[in-house]
Amino acid sequence: MKPAKFDYICAATVEDVAEVLGEHGADARVLAGGQSLMPMLSMRLSRPQVVVDITRVPHLDGMRIEDDHLFVGAVARQQSLAGVADLATRFPLLSQALPWIGHYQTRVRGTVVGSLAHADPSAELPLCLVAMNGEINLRSPRGSRRVRAEDFFKGTMLTDMADDEFIQSARFPVAKPTDRFAFREVGRRHGDFAIVAAAAVRDDTGIHVTVGGVNDVPFRRRFDGLEVHDIGDAVSELAAELDTRSDLHASAALRRQLVRSLASDTLKEVLS
Ligand SMILES: Cc1cc2nc3c(=O)[nH]c(=O)nc-3n(C[C@H](O)[C@H](O)[C@H](O)COP(=O)(O)OP(=O)(O)OC[C@H]3O[C@@H](n4cnc5c(N)ncnc54)[C@H](O)[C@@H]3O)c2cc1C
Known part of the structure; x- marks a missing residue:
């Protein structure tokens, strides 16, 4: 399939980009790396009237x-x-x-x-x-x-x-020297989007875990005063709070299990 017809504008300045978006609004799409937009255009999942290429705008690549x-x-x-x-x-x-x-x-x-x-x-x-x-x-x-x-x-x-x-x-x-971070992900194959991903952070405000691949947006949950022996209960609570659904890639039950397992591993790492 080929994209539906659109006008291509190669912006030279940030002001150009703003002007095109100001004029065309929802009928315009910004083109950056094209790794998601180009397939969406080709599959006609996105049919903008105008595509504004921002890759030639000076200083935006810093x-x-x-x-x-x-x-x-x-x-x-x-x-x-x-x-x-x-x-x-x-x-x-x-x-x-x-x-x-x-x-x-x-x-x-x-x-x-x-x-x-x-x-x-x-x-x-x-x-x-x-x-x-x-x-x-x-x-x-x-x-x-x-x-x-x-x-x-x-x-x-x-x-x-x-x-x-x-x-x-x-x-x-920038992380402070005392901050701790851990990241885990499970995907179907190398390079695929996450079925579930989890990141734990321990900083001077406390401990929190952020989960991706489950809710519509990354879900962050604080765990105040968490100790290693509390992790099992904490991750079960977390899995119950999430909106786990079944789809082509994984059942809701598998996603819940992955949340428990990945959140537990990341929390153990930042608490060790
Ligand atoms: C084979 C393959 C595997 C991939 N696997 C993963 C993966 O595992 N994890 C992952 O996260 N991604 C993955 N991706 C997607 C990839 O990370 C994309 O690069 C990313 O989603 C979009 O960045 P882009 O610069 O290509 O944006 P584009 O494709 O140019 O744009 C994507 C969308 O964002 C909008 N946009 C872009 N820049 C701006 C801006 N500055 N302001 C407003 N709107 C903007 C566009 O209008 C469009 O709607 C994969 C892609 C491919 C092709």
């Missing part, structure tokens, strides 16, 4: 540390994370999750921000952004605004972005 955050521009590629200095110590969760995001070939094209905008409930980067308390910077003809990760994801492929907004950048906080 990744830099600024104010204790990793600042990721809208067209910085997923694989570029591997080149961030001291990724494993400053951003342990991103370092652990990166190899699970598709394949090397898709990571070289796919952007970090494109994955956040796409908001697939099984994608690793939205889960990381929520677990790390990150932020999204949105831009539109009306100006800019910042949204916390936990307020950004609203449903399956549904976000807080208005029709005339796009993501200009995302920010992931």
Whole structure:
């Protein structure tokens, strides 16, 4: 199948992107790495009148540390994370999750921000952004605004972005030396989206687990005062709170079991 007819606009500036979105709203789609958009266009699951290519906009491909955050521009590629200095110590969760995001070939094209905008409930980067308390910077003809990760994801492929907004950048906080992080995922094959993924974080505010692949958005749960001997009960409570459903990839019962197992492993790791 081929995409339905659309107009292609190659934006030269951030203002160009805002202008196109301001004019066409929901009839326009931003093109970043194209790893999700192109298949959706080809299958006619998405039929925009206008596609605005943001990959030639100067300075949107940057990744830099600024104010204790990793600042990721809208067209910085997923694989570029591997080149961030001291990724494993400053951003342990991103370092652990990166190899699970598709394949090397898709990571070289796919952007970090494109994955956040796409908001697939099984994608690793939205889960990381929520677990790390990150932020999204949105831009539109009306100006800019910042949204916390936990307020950004609203449903399956549904976000807080208005029709005339796009993501200009995302920010992931640098880990403190005392923070602990653990990530686990089960997928059907290497490079597939997660059937279930879990990330545990222990920082100076407490302990929490974020689960992806189950609810419509990454689900974060705090566990105050948790000790190793409480983990069994804690993960059973967590599995019961989640909206586990059966689909082509796994039964609800298998998903619940995976939540218990992955959450338990990650919690043991951050508590050890
Ligand atoms: C074989 C294969 C395996 C994959 N496996 C995984 C996996 O295991 N885990 C995973 O997470 N992903 C996986 N993916 C998807 C991949 O990570 C995509 O790269 C990602 O979902 C989208 O990023 P992109 O830059 O390609 O965005 P695009 O495809 O260009 O865009 C995706 C959507 O986001 C919108 N968008 C993009 N950028 C912006 C922006 N700045 N502002 C507003 N809207 C924007 C687009 O309009 C579109 O609706 C896989 C893809 C393939 C082809």
